[in-house]
Structures are given as C-alpha cells and as structure tokens.
Amino acid sequence: xxxxxxxxxGVLALALSVAACGNQNTSTNENVTEEVKETMELGHExxxxxxxxxxxxxxxxxxxxxxxxxxxxxxxxxxxxxxxEWEEQGENKGEQSWKKGDVHxxxxxxxxxxxxxxxxxxxxxxxxxxxxLPSCEGNSVNNDVNTVSSDYTKVLIDNDIFxxxxxxxxxxxxxxxxAGINRMxxxxxxxxxxxxSDKEGKSEKQFAAGDIHWHEACQHALENIGETEAxxxxxxxxxxxx
Numbered sequence: 001x002x003x004x005x006x007x008x009x010g011v012l013a014l015a016l017s018v019a020a021c022g023n024q025n026t027s028t029n030e031n032v033t034e035e036v037k038e039t040m041e042l043g044h045e046x047x048x049x050x051x052x053x054x055x056x057x058x059x060x061x062x063x064x065x066x067x068x069x070x071x072x073x074x075x076x077x078x079x080x081x082x083x084x085e086w087e088e089q090g091e092n093k094g095e096q097s098w099k100k101g102d103v104h105x106x107x108x109x110x111x112x113x114x115x116x117x118x119x120x121x122x123x124x125x126x127x128x129x130x131x132x133l134p135s136c137e138g139n140s141v142n143n144d145v146n147t148v149s150s151d152y153t154k155v156l157i158d159n160d161i162f163x164x165x166x167x168x169x170x171x172x173x174x175x176x177x178x179a180g181i182n183r184m185x186x187x188x189x190x191x192x193x194x195x196x197s198d199k200e201g202k203s204e205k206q207f208a209a210g211d212i213h214w215h216e217a218c219q220h221a222l223e224n225i226g227e228t229e230a231x232x233x234x235x236x237x238x239x240x241x242x
Contacts, residue, residue, distance in 0.1 A: 141158075
C-alpha cells in the first residue's frame with residue numbers, strides 16, 4: 001500500500017474492495033461516457049467514475065494551456081503549489097495561485113487555464129453526474145462527522161451542492177457513530193482504521209495516500225488503529241433535503 005500519490009492516481013479502474021457503504025463502480029479509459037471522453041481530450045485523466053460521480057486529474061505542464069471548455073459545478077483539490085492564468089466566461093481573471101491541499105469550488109461555465117509557472121500544475125476535479133443520487137435513508141449533514149467530532153474535522157466548503165470536510169484523526173483516536181451522505185473519500189495520508197457501519201458491519205481497512213473511493217449514505221464509526229495520523233478529505237454530494 002505504500003505507493004506514491006501519482007502512482008495511485010494514475011491507476012484507472014481501481015478495485016475498491018476496501019471501500020464501504022454501497023456499491024463502488026468504476027470505469028476504465030476503454031469504457032467511459034462520451035462526456036468524460038471529451039474532457040480527456042483536453043489532457044485530463046479519469047481516476048474515478050461510477051454511476052453518480054467522477055474524478056478527473058489535470059496536469060498542466062509549464063507554458064501549456066487548456067482551450068476554453070465547459071465545466072460543471074465542481075470541487076478542485078490542489079495536488080501541488082502552482083500559479084495559473086485563469087479565464088472564465090471569456091474574461092481573463094489574471095493569475096491565481098494555489099497551495100498543495102487547497103480546496104475550492106467553481107460554478108459551471110466556460111473556462112480556460114494557462115500555466116505560466118516553471119513546474120507542472122496538478123489538481124483533482126470532483127463532479128456530480130446528472131443521474132439521481134441514491135437515497136440517503138434519513139442520513140443528513142446535520143449529524144455528520146463534523147457535528148460529532150469537531151476536534152478532528154474542519155469544514156472547507158459547504159454550499160447547496162457539496163460539503164467538503166477535512167478529517168485529521170490521531171493514532172488511537174475514534175469518531176463515534178454518525179451520518180454520512182453519498183460521498184467521495186480522498187486519502188491524504190496512508191492510514192489504517194477499524195470501521196463499522198449499519199450496512200457493512202465491522203471490519204479493518206487500510207488506505208494509501210492518493211486512494212479515492214465512494215460511499216453511499218450510511219451510519220458509521222471509525223477508529224485509527226494505525227501508528228500515524230489518518231488524514232482524508234470527505235467530498236459529500238448533497239441531495240434535496242440533505
């Protein structure tokens with residue numbers, strides 16, 4: 001499991017047997033939607049896709065640019081430090097800089113980017129598909145991980161479409177049973193947890209930095225049984241009423 005983030009993100013159709021709470025469906029480059037194929041032609045790499053969401057990795061080499069293209073409502077996670085020249089709806093917005101681990105939201109619309117820096121600019125793009133999300137069966141962000149364990153969590157974004165939470169769980173610490181809506185998990189570090197959910201029961205799971213997996217809504221609890229901090233990002237996809 002000790003693989004670099006770039007190796008992990010480059011492996012398509014990752015077998016998500018370690019994920020919990022519902023089905024984890026993925027697609028390969030040979031079996032993706034036309035919508036994703038169009039995006040891949042811009043130099044984007046598909047790193048996760050199921051019936052409800054997808055994650056793309058963008059790597060923009062120094063001096064290169066993307067042509068103007070349509071983007072959906074999306075969460076951006078920066079994989080390194082970079083500065084890009086940004087264009088939105090045909091208007092040049094100037095240079096914008098991001099640090100590794102920064103998270104921000106973009107509304108849908110035409111956009112383009114140019115890397116004026118000396119190093120590659122790399123980021124992840126989390127989007128929701130037009131398909132209806134699975135029922136949350138009474139689970140709500142009103143009783144999510146931040147509500148029950150605010151000492152170990154930080155809400156980064158909370159709007160009508162996404163709620164993004166950073167979890168930093170020390171070795172030996174635990175998070176009690178709480179609600180989780182449909183969500184993507186991005187592992188920032190390597191970690192090992194004892195996991196319990198109302199759909200899966202009890203199990204032990206191990207993740208590597210760069211792993212991405214999907215959970216459907218459930219009640220769950222976890223304990224960090226590893227020797228290092230468990231750090232991950234929760235990108236929750238909201239339904240009406242979440």
